[in-house]
Amino acid sequence: MSKRTSYSRGVKAMNYLYAIRLTDLSWPDLVKYLNIIPLSEQQKISQLRFDDDKLRSLLGKLLLFYVLKKHHDDQTNTLPAIRYHQYAKPYLEKLEGGFNISHSGEWIVCLYNPYGVVGVDIEKTQPIDINDYREVLTLTEYNAIKNGLLDFIQLWTLKEAIIKADGRGFYLAPNSFEIPLPFENHTKLDLADHSWFIALFDFSTDYSLAIASMTDTQQTSIQTVDIESLVQKLL
DSSP states (O other): OOOOOOOOOTTTOEEEEEEEEOOTOOOHHHHGGGGSSSSHHHHHHHOOOOHHHHHHHHHHHHHHHHHHHOOOOOOOOOOOOEEEEEOOOEEEOOOOOOEEEEEEEEEEEEEEEEOOEEEEEEEEEOOOOGGGGGGGGGHHHHHHHHHSSOOHHHHHHHHHHHHHHSGGGGGGGGGGGGOOSSSSEEEEEEESSSSEEEEEEEETTTTEEEESSSSSSTTTTEEEEEEHHHHHHOO
């Protein structure tokens, strides 16, 4: 099991979000960094069909290794083996706290909290037919979107962040819990097993970014990392 650090209410635990952009990056340029990550993860990447998907997956793992080196001063040359819980939520035995990775379009993000479990979701804004999603929303959420009181992509990233933090995937059905409406940023949502602070962040034009954390989401640092800084930290 992953190592957990006890959280004291007197400690202002920070959520650290690191992001890297695909702009001007290509798979042939970065494939040489595959050997930094575990063989099992290399094999998963090699099975992806499109180069951009391979690039997103690799950069997510490299951001995770960046977190390990930045916050734990890790001196190894390769990312340790990624372990998986019962419902396939990943963890690192050497990394205290929790992390989560998400990507969409040209952005890859990795969220880390040294004191607790987290979830993150980023989605590129695109036209949708809300009727296609009726079954995964509560009636209150569905009506709020239909009446123009709530943006679907923002709602969905909040739900995804909670589901990813929870760690059971879609065993926690999206319509089994409800985002408090009207939504207030950094609100606390109580589910059966856990309580989550949830928040949306103005991150990039045409993208919605949401996080769920066991600790206060007002304490969140967002840093964009360029490929040069990333590689310099890892090598």
